[in-house]
Amino acid sequence: MNEENVTVVDARGSFCPGPLMELIAHLKDINVGDTLELLSSDKGSAADVPEWVDKVGHEMVSNEERDGIWHIRVRKTK
């Protein structure tokens, strides 16, 4: 993966659907093919964001929890 094209969005501390809204707002600003890494402390969003990504047709790259923070990577496909 080209790390230069990863934009980090820090939504730690926000509750559902705040992290998802942050993700969507920032997806509009990146180029197709680029990746966005969402940081979220909300467990519900860790399950909900991949559902949204699957529904609208972007690509889930990874979804990992580290020390209570979910790092959710999404690639913009369209």
Next chain:
Amino acid sequence: MSDQLSIMCVSGLHERIQMAAMTAATAAVSGTRVTVFLSMNALPYFIKGHTIKPPQEGEMGKLMASKNVPPFKQLFEQAKELGGATLHACSMAMDVLGVGEAELDGALDGPLGLTRFLSDAADGQILVF
């Protein structure tokens, strides 16, 4: 999920307005056409200059107030900006309150009558909060 979701928000309680806003935002950004109809005790919170916060219904409201939960107005605005939702004030409730279109919160798309709301909602789902 249906392609059309019509949300009728009539409660003046914080948890219910919050849930309506969460549903509107999440559905709208997921490709569903969302129409929100604000009436009864919910409408005063969408009148310019109204600064009083809605009362909490129960324990969840108290807990939400102490955590970083997105404000319902922000969620309704995101439903509109990110998902193309439309937000309307019930024309009857406006008449009862004695307010005109110019006094509505800037995020609202104007008044809507119940007949038109129900007509638009006929082929989709209606949720009432």
